[in-house]
Amino acid sequence: MSLRVLFVVYDNGSYDQTFPMGVGALAAILKKDGHEIACWHQDIHHYPDEALTEYLDNNKFDVCILSLIGGYYQYQKMKGLSKAINRSKQRPVYLLGGYGPTPEPEFFLKKSGCDIVCKGEGEIVIEKLMDAIEFKTPYKDVPGIAWLENGKLKETVRPPLVPSLEDLPTIPYELFPIDTYKLLRVAKCKLTDFCFPLMSARGCTFKCTFCYRMDPGYRKRDPELLLDEVELLYKNYGINRFSFQDDLLMSSVEHTEEVCKAMLKRNLPITWDCYGRLNYCSKELLQLMKDAGCVFIFYGVESMDQKVLNNMKKGLRPDMIVAGIEQTLEVGISPGFGFLFGNRGDTKETLKKNVDFLIKYDDFAEKRTIRPVTPYPGSPLYYDAIESGLLDKNNPAEDFYENKHLNSDLLCCNFTDMSNKEFYESLKWANKTLMKNHYDKQKESTLKQIDHLYDNLDSTFRGFRQSAGTTDNSVSADNAFSKTNWENTKNSDADAARFTQSNNGSTNHEKSLGRYDVYIKNKKIREERKKRERKIRLAS
Ligand code: B12
Numbered sequence: 001m002s003l004r005v006l007f008v009v010y011d012n013g014s015y016d017q018t019f020p021m022g023v024g025a026l027a028a029i030l031k032k033d034g035h036e037i038a039c040w041h042q043d044i045h046h047y048p049d050e051a052l053t054e055y056l057d058n059n060k061f062d063v064c065i066l067s068l069i070g071g072y073y074q075y076q077k078m079k080g081l082s083k084a085i086n087r088s089k090q091r092p093v094y095l096l097g098g099y100g101p102t103p104e105p106e107f108f109l110k111k112s113g114c115d116i117v118c119k120g121e122g123e124i125v126i127e128k129l130m131d132a133i134e135f136k137t138p139y140k141d142v143p144g145i146a147w148l149e150n151g152k153l154k155e156t157v158r159p160p161l162v163p164s165l166e167d168l169p170t171i172p173y174e175l176f177p178i179d180t181y182k183l184l185r186v187a188k189c190k191l192t193d194f195c196f197p198l199m200s201a202r203g204c205t206f207k208c209t210f211c212y213r214m215d216p217g218y219r220k221r222d223p224e225l226l227l228d229e230v231e232l233l234y235k236n237y238g239i240n241r242f243s244f245q246d247d248l249l250m251s252s253v254e255h256t257e258e259v260c261k262a263m264l265k266r267n268l269p270i271t272w273d274c275y276g277r278l279n280y281c282s283k284e285l286l287q288l289m290k291d292a293g294c295v296f297i298f299y300g301v302e303s304m305d306q307k308v309l310n311n312m313k314k315g316l317r318p319d320m321i322v323a324g325i326e327q328t329l330e331v332g333i334s335p336g337f338g339f340l341f342g343n344r345g346d347t348k349e350t351l352k353k354n355v356d357f358l359i360k361y362d363d364f365a366e367k368r369t370i371r372p373v374t375p376y377p378g379s380p381l382y383y384d385a386i387e388s389g390l391l392d393k394n395n396p397a398e399d400f401y402e403n404k405h406l407n408s409d410l411l412c413c414n415f416t417d418m419s420n421k422e423f424y425e426s427l428k429w430a431n432k433t434l435m436k437n438h439y440d441k442q443k444e445s446t447l448k449q450i451d452h453l454y455d456n457l458d459s460t461f462r463g464f465r466q467s468a469g470t471t472d473n474s475v476s477a478d479n480a481f482s483k484t485n486w487e488n489t490k491n492s493d494a495d496a497a498r499f500t501q502s503n504n505g506s507t508n509h510e511k512s513l514g515r516y517d518v519y520i521k522n523k524k525i526r527e528e529r530k531k532r533e534r535k536i537r538l539a540s
């Protein structure tokens with residue numbers, strides 16, 4: 001016998017969608033165990049919440065699953081969808097899981113009316129829970145879950161994490177509308193790229209105070225098996241741009257090297273982006289990443305003030321940040337910047353440092369704005385907010401979700417010495433300055449393009465509309481002609497090349513292992529030089 005399971009994928013209010021990898025991971029386990037899986041894709045079809053009631057009334061499911069992170073938007077979606085599920089005439093067993101419910105299971109059980117909250121990584125939990133549901137055995141024997149019994153919270157201990165990510169079954173992509181998901185737009189993608197998220201590892205070893213890590217530790221995938229999945233997605237779905245969503249692909253120099261080596265070995269015509277750490281940057285490593293197809297690295301910089309960085313346990317120094325960003329730009333990778341305002345120690349002056357930095361190093365790959373820090377439930381900052389009275393200690397989750405975290409661009413808790421009024425005035429100034437800079441530069445570049453078009457009668461111009469609304473805003477005056485609506489006319493083969501499309505590859509260079517060998521050689525030279533310099537320093 002098997003269970004009929006429905007995944008409810010909520011609407012993110014966006015015109016393009018990120019494939020829900022958590023749902024995919026759970027679907028892989030359910031498929032392996034022979035359960036029947038369906039998805040209600042509100043994210044793609046934008047159905048009203050009530051349509052879920054009708055769907056459940058007309059289609060019998062044993063279990064329905066909602067996976068949720070802890071944002072205000074997801075919380076509101078959860079409330080509407082829970083109502084729709086609970087109203088159904090043949091309501092299935094309703095499960096919630098993910099980053100949102102895990103640290104505050106009781107609150108989510110009560111608010112959603114769901115039957116069970118599943119905590120942390122889900123593969124082991126879902127397998128055992130499905131058995132308990134199917135064979136009607138007690139929940140208390142299932143690890144990593146929480147439920148209410150006569151209004152009282154019951155919880156079981158978390159199971160150990162899956163020791164090796166290689167033991168997990170591959171996501172059953174054939175069960176999902178990948179042709180829609182691959183239309184996702186990401187920074188520095190071309191109009192013709194098919195983009196898709198992927199994980200090279202799970203976890204993060206750093207401990208930034210504002211960040212909630214649901215599970216401890218760090219587990220990486222075998223780079224060769226990771227590349228098997230890249231190859232499968234490229235060959236089966238034409239995906240040629242991979243957006244690594246693990247907390248930190250650059251979690252260590254070693255892991256970054258291994259992934260790059262595997263990318264070079266396969267030599268697929270793909271590009272990729274990832275999250276990076278500035279303390280692991282070196283020009284050689286970044287060059288290796290570039291050679292392996294990396295076009296964009298999103299760095300969590302957070303602040304350019306040392307005290308604020310220390311307060312949030314970021315493990316970075318402003319000089320390290322500047323060096324890393326300069327090296328990134330130098331090798332030709334576009335940097336993305338995450339900045340926060342409102343951590344302990346933040347003032348108007350620290351904010352100004354952030355704005356100055358963003359303007360100086362902005363390559364216009366994305367719009368730059370700064371957001372207030374949010375103490376997401378489960379993060380060290382959440383407990384700091386509770387302890388310092390910024391969140392109600394009797395029901396912090398209720399205070400967070402219902403009263404304080406109403407929008408990611410508005411203050412949730414004020415950790416600074418500024419008044420809320422001063423805080424907002426500062427942030428308003430910062431974001432206006434950043435946006436003005438963005439649009440000024442865009443205007444400047446567009447006007448330059450018009451000059452270029454008519455002065456040079458450039459027949460490769462793709463039309464003004466082609467560039468409107470694209471994510472490629474590479475519009476600095478210097479690179480005005482690398483915009484998406486301009487094709488490369490610099491070499492004599494340009495005309496032939498622009499009408500010839502043998503595959504939808506987004507790189508124009510061959511990736512070869514020779515580049516890895518060059519990297520290793522340069523790394524050795526750099527290490528030797530460092531050793532020599534150290535010896536001289538010690539001797540003098
Ligand atoms: C991709 C992503 C997004 C995508 C989500 C798209 C999608 N369809 O999934 C988008 C861009 C929408 C997004 C937005 C935000 N995100 Co985000 N995002 C991520 C990211 C990078 C990857 C998520 C992922 O796919 N993980 C891989 C899968 C395998 O893991 P998973 O989804 O957690 O699922 C596993 C478990 O949670 C569990 N599980 C989940 N559901 C269920 C259900 C059951 C029944 C069971 C048994 C188990 C279970 O099992 C799964 C397999 O092990 C994570 C960081 C990370 N590396 O996880 C941040 C992360 C989830 N995001 C985060 C945040 C804060 C946000 C924002 C709120 C930020 C903001 N202030 O704007 C916004 C939301 C704003 C908004 N308006 O919606 C935080 C979450 C913090 C929190 N406490 O919830 C994270 C952890 C980043 C971080 N380190 O801070 N995000």
Ligand code: SF4
Pocket residue numbers: 204205206207208211212247248300
């Ligand atoms: S913010 Fe980034 S580096 Fe810091 S703990 Fe979270 S994932 Fe790790």
